[in-house]
Each structure stands twice: as structure tokens, then as C-alpha cells.
Amino acid sequence: MVSDESGWLNVLRRYLAAMALGNLFWEFAQMPLYTLWETGSTGEIVVAALHCTAGDILIAMSTLFAALFLIGTSQWPAAGYRLVALAAIAFGLGYTIFSEWLNIDVRAAWAYRDLMPVIPVIGVGLSPFAQWIVLPSLAFWFAGSKRYKN
Numbered sequence: 001m002v003s004d005e006s007g008w009l010n011v012l013r014r015y016l017a018a019m020a021l022g023n024l025f026w027e028f029a030q031m032p033l034y035t036l037w038e039t040g041s042t043g044e045i046v047v048a049a050l051h052c053t054a055g056d057i058l059i060a061m062s063t064l065f066a067a068l069f070l071i072g073t074s075q076w077p078a079a080g081y082r083l084v085a086l087a088a089i090a091f092g093l094g095y096t097i098f099s100e101w102l103n104i105d106v107r108a109a110w111a112y113r114d115l116m117p118v119i120p121v122i123g124v125g126l127s128p129f130a131q132w133i134v135l136p137s138l139a140f141w142f143a144g145s146k147r148y149k150n
Contacts, residue, residue: 011077011144016060018139023056024049026135030127033116060136063091081148085140092132100124 027049031037036048067087073080101123103109112118117126 008077011148012064015064015139015143016057018142019060019135020053020057022135022139023060023131024053026127026131027052027056030131033113033125033127035111035113037113056131059092059095059132060088060139063095063136064088066091077144077148081140081144085136088140089133089136092136093129096128096132097122097124100128 031045031049036045040048064084067084068076071080071087072084076084104111105123112125118124119126119129
């Protein structure tokens, strides 16, 4: 049996596990910045945070796979690790900006409280914006950037 201890499958597993745990924590931590915190029941808040975490996991997988498909090579993660990571982070951030605009301005599916700092011009909350920079960066570091320096 061939071991993949430091190869692509282990990196994917570690990245997605870190993203799942990180997003679960982040979603609960940022919930007071949304109006649901004031208007929803405890059950509604928990369901919303779990629902958002599930979506975050799908976003993390999709953006990583898109980055791998578009710029990854058969030598990944040994070659191009950082470039794929940067692309996945950029894709996740781009999707977040679009999703926040769509769900706040167009669909009115959720709303920020006055406590949420909003980034001027793009109108996106600082917390979800930071979420898609901080968490993937930490997850890629955890998943293997110490081994894959390129």
C-alpha cells in the first residue's frame, strides 16, 4: 500500500478539516453582528450557523478544486502549493463579496446589525471578508505550507 502522508490527499483532508472547524467557530462568533442575533430564537441561530458552516465547507472545497483545476499541476502540492492557495483564497473572497451583496442587497435574506463594520465601496461586512482571508490562510498553513514552500 502506498502512503499519501505528505501528498495531495492528506493536504486536502487537513485543509478541509481545518476549514470546517474554523468556519464553525467563526460562524458562531460572528452571529451577534447579524440581525438574526436579536430577532431569532436560540434554535434559529444555531441552525443558521450550522447551515452557514455547511455552505462555507462547500465554498472551501469548490474554490480549492477550481484553483487546482485552473492552475494546479500533477506535482501539486510539492509544486505550486502557494500559488494554488492564493488562487483559492482569491476565489473564496470573490465569492463572498458576491454572496454578501446578493443576500443582503438583492434577496434581503439576512442583514447586518449596526455593530458590523462594513467595508466602504464594496459594502461587505468586515467579518465575512476577513473570514475568507484568515481561515483559508491558516488552513493552508496547517495543511502543509511548512512542507511545501513554493
